[in-house]
Amino acid sequence: MTLKLIKKEDTKVLNAHILSNLNPRQQEAVQYTAGPLLIVAGAGSGKTRVLTYRIAYLINLGVKPERILALTFTNKAAEEMKSRIATLVDKYQAMKVWAGTFHSIFARILRIESNHLGYTSSFSIYDTDDSIRLIKQIVDRSNISLQKLTPQSIQSKISWAKNQMISWQKYAASAQTPFDKFIANVFAEYEKRLRLNNAMDFDDLLLNMIALLKSSEEIKSKYCNRFEHILIDEYQDTNRAQYEALKILSSKHRNICVVGDDAQSIYRWRGAEIRNILDFSKDYSDAKLIRLEQNYRSTKIILEAADSLIAYNKNQIPKKLWTENSKGEKIELFVCEDESEEAEKICSRIKQFVDTGTKLSDIAVFYRTNAQSLPFENELRKANIPYVVIGGMSFYKRKEIKDIIAYLRILINPQDNTSLLRIINEPPRGLGNVSIRHYLDYAENYNIPFLEALGNADEVPNLTHNAKEAGKKFYEMIIKYSELINESLSVDLILEYLEASGLLNMYRELNTDDAIDRLENIEQFVNDIARFIEVNPDGGLNDYLQQITLVSDIDNVDFSSGKISLMTLHSAKGLEYPIVFISGIEEGLLPFSRANQNPDEEEEERRLFYVGITRAQKKLFFSYAKERMRFGSYYSQNPSRFLSEIKKELIDFGEFMNVTNVRKSNQLQINSYSQLADADYYSQLPQTEMTFRVGDVVKHSYFGKGKITGLAGEGDNRRAVVYFPSVGGKKHLMLKYANLEKVPPERNNNYG
DNA sequence: GACCTGCTGATTTTT
DNA sequence: TCAGCAGGTC
Numbered sequence: 029m030t031l032k033l034i035k036k037e038d039t040k041v042l043n044a045h046i047l048s049n050l051n052p053r054q055q056e057a058v059q060y061t062a063g064p065l066l067i068v069a070g071a072g073s074g075k076t077r078v079l080t081y082r083i084a085y086l087i088n089l090g091v092k093p094e095r096i097l098a099l100t101f102t103n104k105a106a107e108e109m110k111s112r113i114a115t116l117v118d119k120y121q122a123m124k125v126w127a128g129t130f131h132s133i134f135a136r137i138l139r140i141e142s143n144h145l146g147y148t149s150s151f152s153i154y155d156t157d158d159s160i161r162l163i164k165q166i167v168d169r170s171n172i173s174l175q176k177l178t179p180q181s182i183q184s185k186i187s188w189a190k191n192q193m194i195s196w197q198k199y200a201a202s203a204q205t206p207f208d209k210f211i212a213n214v215f216a217e218y219e220k221r222l223r224l225n226n227a228m229d230f231d232d233l234l235l236n237m238i239a240l241l242k243s244s245e246e247i248k249s250k251y252c253n254r255f256e257h258i259l260i261d262e263y264q265d266t267n268r269a270q271y272e273a274l275k276i277l278s279s280k281h282r283n284i285c286v287v288g289d290d291a292q293s294i295y296r297w298r299g300a301e302i303r304n305i306l307d308f309s310k311d312y313s314d315a316k317l318i319r320l321e322q323n324y325r326s327t328k329i330i331l332e333a334a335d336s337l338i339a340y341n342k343n344q345i346p347k348k349l350w351t352e353n354s355k356g357e358k359i360e361l362f363v364c365e366d367e368s369e370e371a372e373k374i375c376s377r378i379k380q381f382v383d384t385g386t387k388l389s390d391i392a393v394f395y396r397t398n399a400q401s402l403p404f405e406n407e408l409r410k411a412n413i414p415y416v417v418i419g420g421m422s423f424y425k426r427k428e429i430k431d432i433i434a435y436l437r438i439l440i441n442p443q444d445n446t447s448l449l450r451i452i453n454e455p456p457r458g459l460g461n462v463s464i465r466h467y468l469d470y471a472e473n474y475n476i477p478f479l480e481a482l483g484n485a486d487e488v489p490n491l492t493h494n495a496k497e498a499g500k501k502f503y504e505m506i507i508k509y510s511e512l513i514n515e516s517l518s519v520d521l522i523l524e525y526l527e528a529s530g531l532l533n534m535y536r537e538l539n540t541d542d543a544i545d546r547l548e549n550i551e552q553f554v555n556d557i558a559r560f561i562e563v564n565p566d567g568g569l570n571d572y573l574q575q576i577t578l579v580s581d582i583d584n585v586d587f588s589s590g591k592i593s594l595m596t597l598h599s600a601k602g603l604e605y606p607i608v609f610i611s612g613i614e615e616g617l618l619p620f621s622r623a624n625q626n627p628d629e630e631e632e633e634r635r636l637f638y639v640g641i642t643r644a645q646k647k648l649f650f651s652y653a654k655e656r657m658r659f660g661s662y663y664s665q666n667p668s669r670f671l672s673e674i675k676k677e678l679i680d681f682g683e684f685m686n687v688t689n690v691r692k693s694n695q696l697q698i699n700s701y702s703q704l705a706d707a708d709y710y711s712q713l714p715q716t717e718m719t720f721r722v723g724d725v726v727k728h729s730y731f732g733k734g735k736i737t738g739l740a741g742e743g744d745n746r747r748a749v750v751y752f753p754s755v756g757g758k759k760h761l762m763l764k765y766a767n768l769e770k771v772p773p774e775r776n777n778n779y780g
Numbered sequence: 781g782a783c784c785t786g787c788t789g790a791t792t793t794t795t
Numbered sequence: 796t797c798a799g800c801a802g803g804t805c
Contacts, residue, residue, distance in 0.1 A: 453781090
């Protein structure tokens with residue numbers, strides 16, 4: 029009794045302390061602990077703070093931390109959340125909270141319960157790249173010519189369907205066109221083979237979680253009872269499958285607290301349904317709505333710029349962000365000739381900041397596509413300014429690393445045919461396509477894994493002596509190390525295995541720059557494993573492999589390091605920097621070209637720009653280039669329509685102020701100079717040279733500059749296929765009508 | 781079966 | 796521009 033009283037008193041004190049750090053709205057969000065709660069949290073409104081304080085508050089109230097489930101979008105966010113909770117409550121309590129991404133938390137549960145769904149606990153998790161390989165195998169076998177269907181596009185269609193919870197059966201039933209019917213067949217076979225391989229793709233982690241919860245009352249109540257409180261960050265980016273899983277998981281206690289900002293929904297293309305957040309109050313009619321509208325991050329100018337931009341979107345939850353922060357400086361705009369000049373200008377501005385004592389880690393450069401990072405990297409390297417590129421070609425997606433991952437996977441999941449197929453002849457060991465085919469046929473006939481067929485080489489028909497021996501030898505190596513590694517995982521063992529694989533020697537013998545690079549990457553990878561073993565002495569290879577599959581680059585960035593950050597606008601979500609440069613604000617890039625066709629996509633692109641702007645705390649820069657290298661040639665670019673949507677009094681046009689004189693309507697038009705110059709230039713060209721070749725750069729009166737990728741037909745029927753960056757795709761044009769102008773090559777290549 | 785070479789298509793964004 | 800791959804040659 030006494031004990032209880034003291035505890036209660038402590039709780040009061042502790043929670044009073046927690047609440048004292050919050051504004052009234054935030055306090056309300058933390059204290060409303062019974063029933064569904066929707067927190068609409070604008071950019072920079074202290075969303076993470078509210079989530080972490082809420083969890084700490086719950087723990088102080090006596091809720092067991094292991095009964096709290098916190099789902100985030102990135103592992104980084106989960107880690108940050110955990111470490112912040114650890115500063116508010118006991119460290120060991122904080123560690124017990126189930127915090128992670130949907131994918132990693134569900135994978136964790138699925139490993140425990142795998143037998144209920146017919147998988148083993150060492151199932152492989154396939155990333156997109158693995159899925160595409162598997163699809164390619166299926167397609168190659170089908171003997172159907174793909175025409176425009178690439179394995180990538182099939183993968184994205186299948187993934188889309190799975191995100192919408194459309195099974196292959198449903199997909200097949202509604203397939204109308206031959207294309208769709210073909211995809212339906214691939215889809216069915218793909219699902220079958222995933223099972224056969226004891227593997228799940230990213231989407232399966234969500235779908236199988238739902239299947240698990242529906243598999244029995246017992247399991248359902250086990251998890252529904254366990255999670256007394258569920259919190260979801262970035263709710264605007266959840267998809268249908270995540271939504272369904274949450275609905276079941278929260279059905280018992282109904283303590284579901286979702287936090288999000290519809291204005292920051294940028295993953296529609298991946299199946300995120302903004303509707304989930306817009307309809308939350310419909311799904312839970314008793315839901316409480318709290319708006320966090322005070323921004324603590326940015327200056328008034330930055331906030332107003334963001335606000336004036338996002339006002340152009342129609343679909344929104346009404347809200348108005350405000351701040352007590354100072355007005356701040358205007359946004360500076362850099363107009364550049366091309367992407368190299370853009371990098372130069374930004375880099376020299378960065379140097380100014382550095383010279384006046386700004387920390388490098390306070391500065392970030394954003395862009396739309398990963399490909400845009402290169403000129404910045406070059407320029408920063410020249411200037412000796414340390415930087416990190418976040419995202420892009422992820423370390424774990426490099427060929428040599430994926431090969432090693434496949435080597436490791438097969439050790440713990442002998443059913444993983446896709447991984448085995450990847451490495452069976454890498455390095456070459458005398459098992460080419462023909463032999464592999466025989467092994468695979470045998471495996472299929474006897475319904476055994478590919479690996480086992482290698483072990484039974486003597487029984488497999490049609491094989492040459494060499495192919496039999498090579499198969500057996502490989503099989504024995506795998507079995508040997510699989511046993512050793514399952515006994516105990518050590519770096520020495522891994523190294524020995526990699527030597528035995530022949531992979532290291534292959535690169536050593538090649539001894540090219542590229543090979544040396546790859547060897548270094550492998551070394552780094554082994555170090556990574558060593559680090560893992562050190563931190564997780566009880567963890568198996570299984571845990572390691574899962575972790576690296578579900579982790580993104582951004583999770584591994586050390587933000588305290590003294591480096592400039594370069595990243596895409598997507599990666600920037602959830603981060604903040606005192607100084608932000610947003611580059612490449614051009615039509616075709618931002619909004620990205622495909623967005624032209626669909627107002628929803630345009631709105632998403634606008635939100636993406638909005639996310640970028642609202643990352644900035646003190647000072648924001650915009651830049652665009654008049655010409656940009658794409659696919660090896662220069663194309664002229666126009667400033668983004670979004671620039672004209674931002675109140676112009678917030679932007680400092682600097683030396684380019686005069687450009688605004690060419691304004692024709694009340695809409696701000698900043699483009700013009702390059703276009704006018706170009707128009708003059710082209711009109712002076714002689715119009716005689718009209719024979720076209722593939723690879724020529726041409727100009728079309730409407731689509732602008734493009735590159736010929738194909739030619740067909742004769743005479744009046746002569747047609748060209750032209751890639752136009754402005755539309756982000758190809759157009760089929762009749763030369764007779766298209767009036768294409770040829771652009772002289774020296775105009776396209778003589779830069780830099 | 782391994783290796784070489786010339787062609788082609790890719791550039792969104794990522795768990 | 797460039798990586799990955801199909802197709803041909805040894």
